[in-house]
Amino acid sequence: MLIEEQIEQAVSAIKQGRLAVIPTDTLYGIAADPNNDKAVSRLIATKKRDADKPIALLAADIESVVAFGAVMNEQELALAKAFWPGALTLVLNVEDGEPEGFRIPDLEVSRAILKRCGGVLRVSSANLSGEAAALTAEAAAEALASEDIAVIVDAGPVKGGVASTVACAASGELKIFREGAISSAELIKAVNNA
Numbered sequence: 514m515l516i517e518e519q520i521e522q523a524v525s526a527i528k529q530g531r532l533a534v535i536p537t538d539t540l541y542g543i544a545a546d547p548n549n550d551k552a553v554s555r556l557i558a559t560k561k562r563d564a565d566k567p568i569a570l571l572a573a574d575i576e577s578v579v580a581f582g583a584v585m586n587e588q589e590l591a592l593a594k595a596f597w598p599g600a601l602t603l604v605l606n607v608e609d610g611e612p613e614g615f616r617i618p619d620l621e622v623s624r625a626i627l628k629r630c631g632g633v634l635r636v637s638s639a640n641l642s643g644e645a646a647a648l649t650a651e652a653a654a655e656a657l658a659s660e661d662i663a664v665i666v667d668a669g670p671v672k673g674g675v676a677s678t679v680a681c682a683a684s685g686e687l688k689i690f691r692e693g694a695i696s697s698a699e700l701i702k703a704v705n706n707a
Contacts, residue, residue, distance in 0.1 A: 516622060516666070516667075516668060519664065519666040519667065520622065520625055520626055520629070520666060522663075522664045522666075523535055523544070523626055523663075523664045523666050524626060524629040524630055526663035526664045527544060527545065527546055527552075527626075527630050527634065528546070528630065529663075530546060530549045530551060530552045531552065531555075531661070531663035531664075532544065532545055532552065532555055532556055532559060532659075532661050532662050532663060533626075533662070533663055533664040533665070533666065534639045534647075534650065534653045534654075534657070534662055534664070534665040534666065535622070535623060535626050535636070535666045536620060536622055536623060536650070536666060536667075536668040536669075536671050537571065537618040537620055537623050537636065537671065538598070538599075538600070538618045538619040538620040538623065538671065538672070539600065539618075539646075539671060539672065539673060539674060539676070539677070540638050540639070540646040540647060540648060540671055540673060541638070541639040541646075541647040541648065541649070541650060541652070541653040541665075541671065542571070542636040542637060542638055542639050543556050543559060543560065543636065543637055543638075543639050543657070543662070544571075544626070544630075544634040544635070544636045545634065545635045545636075546630065546631075546634065546635075547570060547581075547633055547634060547635045553568070553635055555661045556568065556635060556637060558661075559657060559659045559661050559662065560637055560638075560640070560641060560642050560657075561641050561642050562637065562642040563642065567613075567614060568635045568636070568637045569602055569613075569614040569615070569616055569635075569636065569637070570613055570614065570615050570616075570633050570634065570635060570636070571615075571616055571617070571618055571623065571627055571633070571634055571636045572615055572616070572617050572627060572632055572633045573617070573624045573627035573628040573632045573633070574617060574624070574628075574632070575590075575593055575594075575597065575617070576632070577627070577628075577631075577632025577633050578593070578605070578615050578617075578633070580632060580633075581607070581613075581615075581632070581633045582607045582608040582609065582610065583605040583606070583607050583608075583613065583615060584605065584606045584607070584608060585605060586682065586683065586685060587707050588682035588685060588687065588704045588707050589603060589605060589682050589683070590707070591703050591704060591706065591707035592680065592682060592700060592703050592704065593617075595699075595703040596695055596699075596700075596703070597616075597617040598617040598618055598619040598620075598624070599617070599619045599694075599695070600616075600619070600675070600676075600677040600678060600693060600694035600695055601616065601677060601678050601680065601695050601700075602614045602615065602616040602677045602678070602679045602680070603615050603616070603680060603681065603682075604679065604680070604681035604683070604690070605681075605683065606683050612681070612683065614679060615633075616677055620668070620671070622666065622668045626666070639652075639653035639656060639657055640652075640653070640656040640657070641656055641657070644656060646673065648670055648671050648672075648673045649667075649669075649670050649671075650665050650666070650667035650668075653665060674694065675693050675694040676691065676693040676694070677691075677693050677694060677695075678691060678692055678693040678694060678695040678696075678697075678700065679691040679693070680700055682704060687700060687701060687704050
């Protein structure tokens with residue numbers, strides 16, 4: 514099946530409140546509509562994940578992050594412009610809600626799905642909690658034998674590698690929660706150049 518057809522099927526499933534496995538720049542992930550509590554609950558149940566653990570939001574672009582209600586200060590905007598799309602998860606304050614982790618994946622297929630689903634999706638790795646991340650569609654299918662997965666988009670193997678760096682600069686001060694693919698030195702340089 515052509516990738517474009519798979520993308521359309523995934524978008525349709527997600528809009529219906531179902532789950533889809535999609536490729537990202539680092540791994541395959543399970544995607545759900547962030548505004549559909551039942552879909553997000555199904556994602557958590559499918560992964561056998563602790564419900565108290567936050568699930569990051571993947572976004573198509575900076576405009577989608579802002580449209581979701583994220584408030585970005587000068588430092589956060591500098592970090593976003595320097596490292597998105599890419600391996601930076603920024604924890605941002607959200608109007609009328611709790612802070613959320615946002616990332617823009619560096620893979621066109623991911624961003625196409627995100628854009629057609631309104632710009633932002635909840636995405637968690639397509640594996641059972643605590644197990645190895647799936648780097649192929651086949652590995653994701655094996656890890657998640659669930660009737661809740663409506664579609665698996667197969668874009669071939671993804672590169673895997675180091676997890677994203679998770680950081681926050683909401684107070685104007687840079688805090689790094691997890692150093693990953695982007696070093697703290699790179700983040701500090703981007704903030705200092707803001």
